[in-house]
Amino acid sequence: MANRQITRQIGKMRRDWEQRARENARYYVATGKEKWTDEEFFASGELAVKEEILTDLINICQGRNPKEMKVLEIGCGAGRVTRALAGFFGEVFAVDISREMVRQARSALREFPGAHVFRNNGKDLAAVRRNWWHRFGMGARLELDFAFSCIVFQHIPNPAIIENYVREVNRLLRPGALFKFQVQGAAAKFEPDDSWLGASFTEQEARTMARRCGFEMRYHHGAGEQYYWLWFFKTGAPPD
Ligand SMILES: C[S@@+](CC[C@H](N)C(=O)[O-])C[C@H]1O[C@@H](n2cnc3c(N)ncnc32)[C@H](O)[C@@H]1O
Numbered sequence: 001m002a003n004r005q006i007t008r009q010i011g012k013m014r015r016d017w018e019q020r021a022r023e024n025a026r027y028y029v030a031t032g033k034e035k036w037t038d039e040e041f042f043a044s045g046e047l048a049v050k051e052e053i054l055t056d057l058i059n060i061c062q063g064r065n066p067k068e069m070k071v072l073e074i075g076c077g078a079g080r081v082t083r084a085l086a087g088f089f090g091e092v093f094a095v096d097i098s099r100e101m102v103r104q105a106r107s108a109l110r111e112f113p114g115a116h117v118f119r120n121n122g123k124d125l126a127a128v129r130r131n132w133w134h135r136f137g138m139g140a141r142l143e144l145d146f147a148f149s150c151i152v153f154q155h156i157p158n159p160a161i162i163e164n165y166v167r168e169v170n171r172l173l174r175p176g177a178l179f180k181f182q183v184q185g186a187a188a189k190f191e192p193d194d195s196w197l198g199a200s201f202t203e204q205e206a207r208t209m210a211r212r213c214g215f216e217m218r219y220h221h222g223a224g225e226q227y228y229w230l231w232f233f234k235t236g237a238p239p240d
Helices: 005-027 038-052 053-060 079-086 099-108 126-136 157-173 203-212
Strands: 070-074 089-098 114-117 142-149 173-183 215-221 228-234
Touching: 005 099, 005 126, 005 157, 038 070, 038 079, 053 114, 053 126, 053 142, 070 079, 070 157, 079 099, 079 114, 079 173, 089 126, 099 114, 142 215, 157 173, 157 203, 157 215, 157 228, 203 215
Parallel strands: 070 089, 070 142, 089 114, 142 173
Antiparallel strands: 173 228, 215 228
16 A cells, blocks of 8 residues: 555654654643643553453453463554553554554553553554564564554544455454454545544444454444444455
8 A cells, every 4th residue: 555645644644743752742642631641641541441452351352361362453642551461361462653652652551561552654564463473473474363443543634544454454353353443433624644533433434444354343332432443353255
């Protein structure tokens, strides 16, 4: 996926998020407060995990022991949710487009040896694969048990970039596993180069994207709203 518009949009996202991270990372991660203490910031991540993960263990763990699961987070920011994920699951891989966000996330996760945070290129998971190959040998297969993303795709202005991430997750998930993520569901007038207000999805658009990318959209919640949650289960069918 390389065309001029996407390259330009990714460059803009990277610059904007880098600037936001340097200015006040925690505020741009969770705008509820301008000044977060460590305690408050990480408690908000614990709350997100309590609400979106711990209430949904049947779909997420599917009978597996969470401590034996490998999970992925896309757009980890300053490690707010990642830290709570790392306390619950065995191994967590996280990516973010901003170098400063990654620096802060690594610092937040320094006591969690099972957490691996990478700066990525804003569109795929090559950084995760590279790290796996570095650890286990070129071509070694990484199979994830669950993938998660919140308050990230709602900022991405091009649905093709979001779809590319969905395809990338499909490559890494084991069959039957869940990718639970949030997109913008409110129909908003967004600008193609805006890195704050992202592309929105209708139920139909989300469902067809799931099918194209080798997933079944089994549940959804919040259609028409900013926090539109999607449950994509990996099917056996290859992506288009
Ligand atoms: C609002 S913050 C949310 C962070 C985290 N998900 C949380 O809830 O604490 C959005 C994050 O997404 C990252 N991001 C934005 N566009 C991205 C992209 N195309 N690829 C990877 N990360 C991206 C930003 O750098 C930022 O850290």
